[in-house]
Amino acid sequence: MKINTVNGLVDSSDLGFTLMHEHISVSSAGIPHSFYELMDRERVVANAIECLSVAKDEGVNSYVDVTTLDLGRDMEILRRVGENVDVNIIVATGIWLDIPRSILRVNPDQLAKVFIREIEQGIDSTSVKAGIIKVATSDEGVTEANEIVLRAAARACKDTGVPISTHTAALSKVGNDQVAIFEEEGVDLSKVYIGHSNDTDDLEYLSGLASKGCILGMDHLPGGRGGGLDWKQRANVIIELVRRGFQDSIGLSHDYSLSYPLRKDLEDERNDYNPDKICFISRKFIPYLIEMGLDQSQVDALNIKVAARYFG
Numbered sequence: 001m002k003i004n005t006v007n008g009l010v011d012s013s014d015l016g017f018t019l020m021h022e023h024i025s026v027s028s029a030g031i032p033h034s035f036y037e038l039m040d041r042e043r044v045v046a047n048a049i050e051c052l053s054v055a056k057d058e059g060v061n062s063y064v065d066v067t068t069l070d071l072g073r074d075m076e077i078l079r080r081v082g083e084n085v086d087v088n089i090i091v092a093t094g095i096w097l098d099i100p101r102s103i104l105r106v107n108p109d110q111l112a113k114v115f116i117r118e119i120e121q122g123i124d125s126t127s128v129k130a131g132i133i134k135v136a137t138s139d140e141g142v143t144e145a146n147e148i149v150l151r152a153a154a155r156a157c158k159d160t161g162v163p164i165s166t167h168t169a170a171l172s173k174v175g176n177d178q179v180a181i182f183e184e185e186g187v188d189l190s191k192v193y194i195g196h197s198n199d200t201d202d203l204e205y206l207s208g209l210a211s212k213g214c215i216l217g218m219d220h221l222p223g224g225r226g227g228g229l230d231w232k233q234r235a236n237v238i239i240e241l242v243r244r245g246f247q248d249s250i251g252l253s254h255d256y257s258l259s260y261p262l263r264k265d266l267e268d269e270r271n272d273y274n275p276d277k278i279c280f281i282s283r284k285f286i287p288y289l290i291e292m293g294l295d296q297s298q299v300d301a302l303n304i305k306v307a308a309r310y311f312g
Contacts, residue, residue, distance in 0.1 A: 017059045019062070025077055025259045038262055103149065170196050176205070
């Protein structure tokens with residue numbers, strides 16, 4: 001299957017080593033377009049080009065940017081970065097947690113048409129088309145607005161074949177609530193990536209999602225900065241899931257924003273904690289998985305084969 005990227009169509013079999021849940025830049029809805037004085041686009045673009053070029057040298061071939069409208073998606077930045085790196089950048093339609101109040105006045109079919117238009121025609125005034133649908137639910141569960149977005153995403157997924165990526169509170173097992181809605185909507189669950197799944201070590205919860213066909217997004221790496229599991233604990237969860245036969249249901253990523261245009265202090269704090277940035281997986285995490293007993297074919301399943309199947 002052909003996948004939409006910033007620079008055009010790419011076959012899913014050519015995605016290679018794919019980071020499944022990342023961000024080039026995060027702000028808020030409207031900031032890039034209306035309050036652009038607050039954005040240092042030149043710094044953001046230069047930083048992204050540098051980081052992605054280094055990642056390419058270390059084996060990363062594709063990068064899924066799940067920044068939505070409400071996270072300050074900036075198509076100018078995405079387009080300029082894409083033109084200057086040899087990495088497939090897949091961008092998102094959908095809505096994260098900062099759902100505009102007006103969404104409560106529309107129905108899922110109306111919103112699905114918006115997502116489909118961004119997939120089939122392009123985003124904003126560009127010809128860049130979305131290759132993934134991003135959604136989210138609150139820590140407490142699915143709100144009324146969340147449900148509208150999830151059902152719209154499900155219908156857009158069924159119409160276009162473009163997969164869904166979710167934000168979840170794994171400790172609250174909210175992935176189960178998301179899956180219930182997608183099942184009601186008749187979505188092929190192999191097209192559903194349940195994000196932030198490595199915030200828990202509840203193997204029964206994770207195995208349950210994987211058994212239904214979902215991709216487990218092990219995308220908070222290194223993790224542990226604000227508490228919770230450290231990166232070796234997260235690795236050990238993956239190793240056990242692989243031993244249970246779920247190596248084809250696990251995707252790796254960092255959920256790392258390369259720039260916070262309005263929060264340079266947060267950006268600096270994160271870089272101090274993780275100086276490897278989006279190379280942490282290739283530099284530290286994968287070597288640890290191999291040290292702990294996974295073989296190269298199992299690692300390739302996590303890095304390469306899962307993305308090809310999910311997008312294919």
